[in-house]
Each structure stands twice: as structure tokens, then as C-alpha cells.
Amino acid sequence: MTKIITTIALFICTFFFAQNKYEEGMAKSLGLWGEGKPTEASALMERIASAEKNNWLPNYYVALINTTEGFNPANKDKVNALLEKAQNALDQAMLISPNNPEIMVVQGLIYTVMIVQDPMTNGMKYSPKVMEVYTKAKMIAPENPRVAFSKADFEINGARWTGADVNKLCEEIERSITLFENFKSDVPFYPNWGLDRAKESLKNCKK
Template sequence: MVRFITTAVLLFCSAVFGQAKFEQSMGESLALWGQGKPTEASAKIERIASVEKANWLPNYYIGMINTTEAFKPENREKATALLEKAQKAVDEAAIISPNNAEIMVLQALVYTAWIVQDPMTNGMKYSNKAMEQYFKAQAIAPNNPRVVFCKAEFEIGGAKWTGADTKPLCAQVEKSIELFATFKPETALHPNWGLDRAKKTLENCTK
């Protein structure tokens, strides 16, 4: 019995230490991203992902970093490579955590980044795919602020081409801001972004 208890305590301590190390490493990686070092951040998280094979968050952030970089005009020449890396990471995250609304939103953002690179060629190819991801995410997590906001933001972008009324979409952006106010991420490392963008989008709605 004593041996069993000792073993259990050691396993528990090992798990706690492992989680603390993971959180520290991820925190350092995200800090690099915040310092304007996306390549270094992505590389460091790739190393974490190679160890944390059962955790979807490292691959999520690899996808997020590379997708965000692909949106930047100055990275246009590197956009294809960035989005291919992002897609691979999103695929890995989805295998680890299927039916995850956060990953679906990220997948939709990858599709949106492809559209931004070449709207005439990629618009028809990826618009429906992006909306499919948003609808799936909405069915799983209708009160997730990123689901509500990003879906509305994407549709507002499409309205510029179709001439659709944006008032209902702006109302959804406003709703997302209310949801952000009460949203509690599972941990400090779980996705918690989007509020600033939602506020800026709402400001543009009222102009």
C-alpha cells in the first residue's frame, strides 16, 4: 500500500511539474511572438508540439502565428509557405481535438488568408469552405465570442462584393463584444483573442 501511494504521489508530482514546464515554455514562445519574432516563436512551439503530442494548443498556435503572418502585405512572397505550414498545424490540432470550435475558426481564417492573397482566383474556392467551418463551429459553440465575431467579420467582408446589408452582421459583432465580457478561457493558454478587433470592426460599422 505504501509503495502504491508513493508511486501515485510521484506520478502526480511528475504531471504537475510537466504541466508547469509546458506552460512556461508556451508562455516564453508566445512572448517571442508578442515581441515581433514570429519565426522564432513558431519554431519554439514546433519543438513543444513534438513532445506534447496529446495537446492541441501548440499546433493551434503554430497555425495562428503563421496565418497571422500570411495576412501581412509585407509577407506576400512568403504567404504560400506560411499558409502551408499553418494548414499542416491545423490538421494536426484537429486530429488531437476533433469538433473543436476554436480550431474550426482558425481553419476558416486560413481559408480567408488564401482569399486575401488572390480574391479573384481563391474567392470562389475558399469562401464556402470558410463558411462551412463557421457554421460547424456555431453549432458546437454558439456563445463563443470568436465564433460569433469571426463569422460576422467574414460575412461583412463578403458584403463588400455582394452588396448585402451589413446591419444584421454589425449586430452580431456587437453581440460578440458582449460575449467577450463574460468569456472565460479554460486556462491562460487557451484562445482568448479577438476583443480589440471586434471593437474596431464595430466602430467601422457605425461610420
């Protein structure tokens, strides 16, 4: 009996130690990103992903970090490598967590970077893909703030080229802000970005 209790205690200690290492690593990686060190943040997150094979979040953040860097004009020469890393990581996240609306939002962002980099070549090719992935995400999670905002924001940017009315889309941006303010998750390090971008987008709507 003592042996069984010792084994259980050892297992529990090992589990909590692993959890603490995971949480420390995630916090450090996100901290590096916040300090403007995306390369270091991505590298650490990749190491965490290799250890956390059943957790979609580390690969999600590898994809998000590199996709975000793809929007940076200073990275124009690196964008293909950034998007390749992002897509590979996102594919791994999808295998772990299929039909995850948070992952779908990042997929939409990857396609959007491709459009931004070469609108003439990629606009017609990837715009339908963006709308397809956002529409699917909205069907799964209509109250997810990142889904609501990302879809409306993409459509607003498209409307600038077509001259379409954006009033209803601006209302959707406003709705997403309410969703952001009410959104909660008990999962540590669950995505919580987007509120600032939504508020900025709403300001531009009202100009």
C-alpha cells in the first residue's frame, strides 16, 4: 500500500512539475513576443510544441507569431519563410484540434498576408478562401469575438475596393467589441487578442 501511495504521489509531483514547466515556458515565450522578439518567441514556442504533442496552443502561437510578422512590411523578403513556418505549425494544431475556430482565424490571416503581399496575383485566388474559412468558423462559434471581428474586418477592407456599403459590417465590428469584453476561457493561455484592433477598426468605420 505504501508503495502504491508513493507511486501516486510521484506521479502527481511529476505532473505538476511538467505543468509548471509548460506554464513558465508559455509565459516566457509570450513575454518575448511582447518585448518585440518574435524570432526568439517562436523558437521557444516550437520547443514547447515538440514537448506538448497533444496541446494545440503552442503550435497555434507559432503560427500566429509568424503570421503577424508576415504583415510587417520590413519582412517583405522573409514573408515566404514566415508563412511556411506558420502554415506548418497551424497544420499541426489542426491535427490536434480539428474544426477549432481560433485556428481557422489564423488560417484566414495567413491567406490575408498572401493577398497583402501580392494583391493582383493573390486577391482573386485567396479572397474566397478567407471568406470560406471565416464563414465556417462563424457557423461553429458565432459568439467568438476573433471570428466575428476578423470576418467583418476582412470584408470592410474588401469593400474599400468595391465601394460596397459597410454600415452593417461596422455594426458587426461593434458587436465583436461587446463579445471581446464578455469573452472568458478557463484554459491557460487561451487566445485573448483582438480587442484593440477591433476598437481601432471601429474608429475608422466612423470616419
